[in-house]
Amino acid sequence: xxxxxxxxxxxxxxxxxxxxxxxxxxxxxxxxxxxxxxxxxxxxxxxxxxxxxxxxxxxxxxxxxxxxxxxxxxxxxxxxxxxxxxxxxxxxxxxxxxxxxxxxxxxxxxxxxxxxxxxxxxxxxxxxxxxxxxxxxxxxxxxxxxxxxxxxxxxxxxxxxxxxxxxxxxxxxxxxxxxxxxxxxxxxxxxxxxxxxxxxxxxxxxxxxxxxxxxxxxxxxxxxxxxxxxxxxxxxxxxxxxxxxxxxxxxxxxxxxxxxxx
Amino acid sequence: xxxxxxxxxxxxxxxxxxxxxxxxxxxxxxxxxxxxxxxxxxxxxxxxxxxxxxxxxxxxxxxxxxxxxxxxxxxxxxxxxxxxxxxxxxxxxxxxxxxxxxxxxxxxxxxxxxxxxxxxxxxxxxxxxxxxxxxxxxxxxxxxxxxxxxxxxxxxxxxxxxxxxxxxxxxxxxxxxxxxxxxxxxxxxxxxxxxxxxxxxxxxxxxxxxxxxxxxxxxxxxxxxxxxxxxxxxxxxxxxxxxxxxxxxxxxxxxxxxxxxxxxxxxxxxxxxxxxxxxxxxxxxxxxxxxxxxxxxxxxxxxxxxxxxxxxxxxxxxxxxxxxxxxxxxxxxxxxxxxxxxxx
Numbered sequence: 001x002x003x004x005x006x007x008x009x010x011x012x013x014x015x016x017x018x019x020x021x022x023x024x025x026x027x028x029x030x031x032x033x034x035x036x037x038x039x040x041x042x043x044x045x046x047x048x049x050x051x052x053x054x055x056x057x058x059x060x061x062x063x064x065x066x067x068x069x070x071x072x073x074x075x076x077x078x079x080x081x082x083x084x085x086x087x088x089x090x091x092x093x094x095x096x097x098x099x100x101x102x103x104x105x106x107x108x109x110x111x112x113x114x115x116x117x118x119x120x121x122x123x124x125x126x127x128x129x130x131x132x133x134x135x136x137x138x139x140x141x142x143x144x145x146x147x148x149x150x151x152x153x154x155x156x157x158x159x160x161x162x163x164x165x166x167x168x169x170x171x172x173x174x175x176x177x178x179x180x181x182x183x184x185x186x187x188x189x190x191x192x193x194x195x196x197x198x199x200x201x202x203x204x205x206x207x208x209x210x211x212x213x214x215x216x217x218x219x220x221x222x223x224x225x226x227x228x229x230x231x232x233x234x235x236x237x238x239x240x241x242x243x244x245x246x247x248x249x250x251x252x253x254x255x256x257x258x259x260x261x262x
Numbered sequence: 263x264x265x266x267x268x269x270x271x272x273x274x275x276x277x278x279x280x281x282x283x284x285x286x287x288x289x290x291x292x293x294x295x296x297x298x299x300x301x302x303x304x305x306x307x308x309x310x311x312x313x314x315x316x317x318x319x320x321x322x323x324x325x326x327x328x329x330x331x332x333x334x335x336x337x338x339x340x341x342x343x344x345x346x347x348x349x350x351x352x353x354x355x356x357x358x359x360x361x362x363x364x365x366x367x368x369x370x371x372x373x374x375x376x377x378x379x380x381x382x383x384x385x386x387x388x389x390x391x392x393x394x395x396x397x398x399x400x401x402x403x404x405x406x407x408x409x410x411x412x413x414x415x416x417x418x419x420x421x422x423x424x425x426x427x428x429x430x431x432x433x434x435x436x437x438x439x440x441x442x443x444x445x446x447x448x449x450x451x452x453x454x455x456x457x458x459x460x461x462x463x464x465x466x467x468x469x470x471x472x473x474x475x476x477x478x479x480x481x482x483x484x485x486x487x488x489x490x491x492x493x494x495x496x497x498x499x500x501x502x503x504x505x506x507x508x509x510x511x512x513x514x515x516x517x518x519x520x521x522x523x524x525x526x527x528x529x530x531x532x533x534x535x536x537x538x539x540x541x542x543x544x545x546x547x548x549x550x551x552x553x554x555x556x557x558x559x560x561x562x563x564x565x566x567x568x569x570x571x572x573x574x575x576x577x578x579x580x581x582x583x584x585x586x587x588x589x590x591x592x593x594x595x596x597x598x599x600x601x602x603x604x605x606x
Contacts, residue, residue: 006373013370021358091356099354099415102318104343105371 007106014113021087022121032079033125036072037132043068043195044136051196066140069133070221071194073154074214076129078185080122081161085178088114088169097170097256111166111252118162119155126154140225150224156241157217161185163248170255188214193222213240271296271423271454272317276326279312279478286312288478289326294471296422299445299455301469303462303565308475310458311351314427317456318348330423347421351428353408354415357401361392361411364400368418386414390444406437413444423454430464442467462562474568481568493559493567498528498540501553510549515540527557 022029043051044065052064091097091110100110130138142150168181191209192198198209209215216237223230272294279287287309294300302310315321317328319339328334333341355364362383369379387396390410395403400411409429416424426445430438445468449455459465465472466486473483482489490496502508502524511526512518521527530536537556544551559567 009373010371013367016370017356017359017367020363025358094357095350095352095354096356098320098350098352099348100371101320102343102346102348103371103419104340 003106007109010106010109011112011116014109015116018087018113018117019120022117028080028083029121029125032076032083032122033128033132035079036076036125036129039075040065040068040072040129040133040136043072047195063137063139065133065136065138066226067222068195069130069138070218070225071189071192071214072133073126073129073221074157074192074194074218075186075189076125077122077154077158077161078189080118080125080158081165081185082178082182083121084114084118084162085165085169085172085181086175088166089172089175089178092170092172093174101256107256108253111256114166115159115162118165119158122158122162123151123155126151141227142225146224150221153217153220153224153237153241156238156245160241160244160248163245163252165248167248167252167255170252188212189218193218213237213244216240269296270294270329271298272300272328272330272456274313274317274326274328277313277316277323277328278325279309279316279321279323286478287316287323290475290478290480292473292480294454294456296454297449297452298470299449299457299468301465301472302456302458302475303460303465303472304458304475305460307477309478310460310475311427313475314348314350314425314456314458318346318425319343320348345422346425347416347419347423348425349409349413349416349427349429351431353405353412355400355403355408355411358399360397360399361387361403361407362396364411364415365418368415372419374418382418386417390414391440404437406433406440409433409437409441410444413441417448421453423456424448426455426457428458428460430459430461438464462560462565466560474565476569482564487558489564490558490560493563496556496558497530498537499555499557500526500528500544500551501555502526503550503552507549507551510547511544511551514543514547514549 048064048068052067088111091114097110140147165181168178172178172181189195191205192212192214193209194214198206198215201209216233217240219228219233220230220237222228223233270293272292274290274292277287277290277292278285290309290313292300292302292313302313304310312321316323317330317335319335319342322336328336330342331345333345335342356367359367365383365386366379369382374382384393384396387393390413392407392411392414395407400408403411413426413429429445430441433441442464445455445457455468457465457468469486471483471485472489474481474489482492484492499521500511502511505524508520508524508526512520515526515528517530518526518528528540537554541551541554
């Protein structure tokens with residue numbers, strides 16, 4: 001077998017291992033589904049009336065739920081990344097990564113396994129979440145092509161956050177060390193265009209919300225799904241995702257090769 | 263039959279490693295014959311784990327040369343990885359998978375065919391007395407079971423060289439004995455074992471050759487018997503039935519000193535010739551000893567003689583043995599198993 005075939009086979013083995021966790025301990029997927037679903041209920045059912053009225057930014061004849069769904073999807077991706085970083089960190093602290101590093105296996109397979117598993121997990125919870133949103137009255141104007149583009153962007157962001165999550169998981173000395181990353185990915189959506197337009201925010205917060213990576217992604221998703229203007233957001237969103245993915249990938253690779261052995 | 267005549271499985275010359283300005287290995291030379299057990303013996307922080315990390319491709323040395331089965335860990339790590347197995351101080355098992363799944367994971371990573379992998383996993387589970395717990399999650403295993411699973415995982419790929427880094431640290435006496443039996447059976451199959459330990463009795467029990475590592479330097483190498491011979495303290499103890507015999511023998515033998523009860527300690531070599539000569543002298547003088555026992559110095563004596571310090575800080579006012587541990591505090595616990603050589 002060629003090197004590439006070995007790499008693919010080892011990655012598949014690692015992926016099976018990671019997916020087995022998901023099947024055996026479905027709590028990770030339940031959390032990344034249930035928490036955003038609850039937030040959806042909260043924002044639509046409790047704050048939705050007031051926020052929607054105050055917005056004026058909802059599409060003509062639209063409802064607040066149509067505005068908020070892309071942001072909720074991003075929160076789900078954030079929760080998924082948090083469980084990825086914990087899983088990688090557990091591998092690191094349990095010492096099994098050291099074992100893998102003394103075996104003649106494809107170096108990238110360990111991390112690729114985690115990332116691909118995260119991708120599958122996150123896409124699955126995103127699909128389920130859209131199902132919940134549809135049940136709650138979410139309506140999209142998008143055709144199949146636009147849905148596909150939205151799915152692609154979600155996958156791209158998941159890829160980026162997963163590689164960052166892997167790097168953080170490798171770098172952190174213990175599970176507590178990953179909490180900073182967890183906090184950031186779970187809080188960032190609140191200071192973005194997820195729940196209210198950035199234009200309604202005050203001074204420096206508005207600047208931050210406008211320029212942080214989640215906002216262009218959310219704006220692009222919203223545009224794709226409900227037909228609001230996208231403008232430059234799509235390009236900025238893709239640039240952020242690619243940039244973060246490359247950063248995470250290179251960082252994780254360097255940490256893995258250097259071997260932060262304990 | 264003599265282990266020194268076969269070709270070496272592991273060699274190292276002039277290995278050096280520092281972390282910051284802390285010198286951890288200072289020109290270490292090693293040679294391990296194929297099919298033997300080599301023990302690197304030393305207190306915490308001596309550099310044992312660092313040596314294992316370098317030889318097992320986890321870490322690069324700052325200087326020096328190493329070969330494992332003729333392959334260079336620094337330049338050709340994958341070739342080395344293909345022939346080694348490593349069981350470290352921390353049980354590297356996947357706690358969320360069952361014992362069987364852990365072994366099958368290893369089989370998959372060694373690219374064994376499915377059926378072959380399943381067969382190998384079942385075989386190892388039986389051999390390591392894990393069959394009853396095979397389908398329980400490894401996280402629920404006891405310390406001894408985790409170590410056995412860890413070693414079983416190392417064996418899935420049939421490595422020719424196995425690194426065991428403090429395999430029994432923290433285990434209860436019964437689990438230690440089990441590990442020792444397993445190690446002996448591995449050597450029976452022609453595997454070369456590189457064992458690090460801070461337990462002198464373990465090196466004495468298992469090793470064909472021992473190197474004593476102290477603060478990054480090899481201070482002595484040899485067979486357990488050779489090392490013991492380098493150290494004064496061996497004696498023959500004679501036991502007498504009555505005081506008359508004891509007194510007569512004491513007068514006859516130079517340098518003999520009374521021990522507990524009716525016993526006499528005769529210093530010196532305890533070889534066959536010396537013993538025969540001693541018994542002949544007693545016979546000629548008509549003195550009858552009731553019992554005889556031979557006391558060779560143990561490796562504790564060796565360590566003290568070689569380094570001027572005790573090997574462990576147990577029962578000693580001197581805690582010098584934790585010197586040289588990067589970032590370690592001078593703890594005075596007798597089990598010492600939670601102190602590790604920290605390598606970051």
